[in-house]
Amino acid sequence: MKKVFKTLLLLVAAVLLLVGCKQQATPKPATLLDQPYSNTEYLMGTVVTIRVYDKGKESALDDAFKRISQLADEITVNEKGSEIDAVNAQAGVKPVKVTPSIYKLIEYAKYFSDNSDGAFDLAIGPITSLWHIGFPDARKPSQSEIDARLPLVNYKNVELNQADQTVYLKQKGMQLDLGGIAKGFITDEVVKVLKKDQVSTAIIDLGGNLYVLGHSPKHTNANWTVGIQDPKESRGVALGTVPAANKTIVTSGIYERYLKVGNKTYMHLMNPKTGYPFDNNLMGVSIITDKSVDGDALSTATFDKGLKDGLAYIEKRPHTEAIFITKDYKVYTTSGLKDTFKLVKGTKYKLATLQ
CATH class of the missing domain: 3.10.520.10 (ApbE-like domains)
Structure with missing residues (x-):
């Protein structure tokens, strides 16, 4: 321990x-x-x-x-060996197979994104990483930076395949952020x-x-x-x-x-x-x-x-x-x-x- x-x-x-x-x-x-x-x-x-x-x-x-x-290592973004980071790295390229636990977590996140009509959006990563609030490099981005990243935030472009246990972000630059x-x-x-x-x-x-x-x-x-x-x-x-x-x-x-x-x-x-x-x-x-x-x-x-x-x-x-x-x-x-x-x-x- x-x-x-x-x-x-x-x-x-x-x-x-x-x-x-x-x-x-x-x-x-x-x-x-x-x-x-x-x-x-x-x-x-x-x-x-x-x-x-x-x-x-x-x-x-x-x-x-x-x-x-175990779960923290699999979930944390930008952590070596993180499954979420692996999914984000392959955005717009190919689906990524994840462990059953992480697939279930992403499935929950997709459900609540749908259920709340996007009030909760599991694909908010491009925005949260831009502001990075809670970290030493936190800053207020420019409007042009925000405008460039907003189109990447769309939970509907997160594709799940239950049979293969894969997650695919359809557009390059998309990022999952499951901190919420x-x-x-x-x-x-x-x-x-x-x-x-x-x-x-x-x-x-x-x-x-x-x-x-x-x-x-x-x-x-x-x-x-x-x-x-x-x-x-x-x-x-x-x-x-x-x-x-x-x-x-x-x-x-x-x-x-x-x-x-x-x-x-x-x-x-x-x-x-x-x-x-x-x-x-x-x-x-x-x-x-x-x-x-x-x-x-x-x-x-x-x-x-x-x-x-x-x-x-x-x-x-x-x-x-x-x-x-x-x-x-x-x-x-x-x-x-x-x-x-x-x-x-x-x-x-x-x-x-x-x-």
Whole structure:
């Protein structure tokens, strides 16, 4: 296992303070621990923490981190040996055979590109690589540079062949960028590994992609209480809470990665229609659903759609809820959270409804 980044433990502790439990009278099962087995590593440019509460299941942490490292190597763009980089290198030339896991990831990304009418676009790579927000060489490109690359962003030109497990980008210069969905996919794969190792209770946190497996270890059948990130604060500061069990909570917001040019701040999520970062009244979106890969894609797609259309989009999806935070410090939730989402005491945010 890679060396644990102990210096990051204080940050991780802050994040995990957001996850508590709703008190009930039923005592906890004897097989669960008060102090979980835990490991924290810095992977894929983010802090990754896994906590396992099942007694005798410490080895599941090794299995989980091995799976994360394997997938990160296959997915990361411009990484030696990366399958995504190989697909991009053959754009307009030939299809590229990929592993079953990567094919499944790209298949998910293509589905959400279709489902969201391009609000989420897996072929956004020519634009994200131009801005490169979150990296030392980040810059605001010229309009002519953006105009030259925008025609390359078209999810409809990504051709999948399930029988051969190949991916083909039809136009030279096209690039896949799965950063908007990869952490969710990997989170779901970690859940599979833990379940295979017969882990019943755990917290998986891949840099904001949170999954709470099972129920709180404090009391049988008690929900975890999960904090919703304040998009104006550093990671680990909550503006509200929701109860959850066997659910993922995925948050996208302006706090994550951004580029400041003069008095203008540009977030890292890119609008595939304009070639610029999304710029509307939304400051953050949190998705609560069953699969983290869904939450990742939906949090990006709803930024494109904005508050009104984003709410309507999520309301149509089964087993999915959302919290929208606007720049005027108002919080809007989908109907399923009306009675369960709670603002933290003393917050500057206010609950609101669309008129």
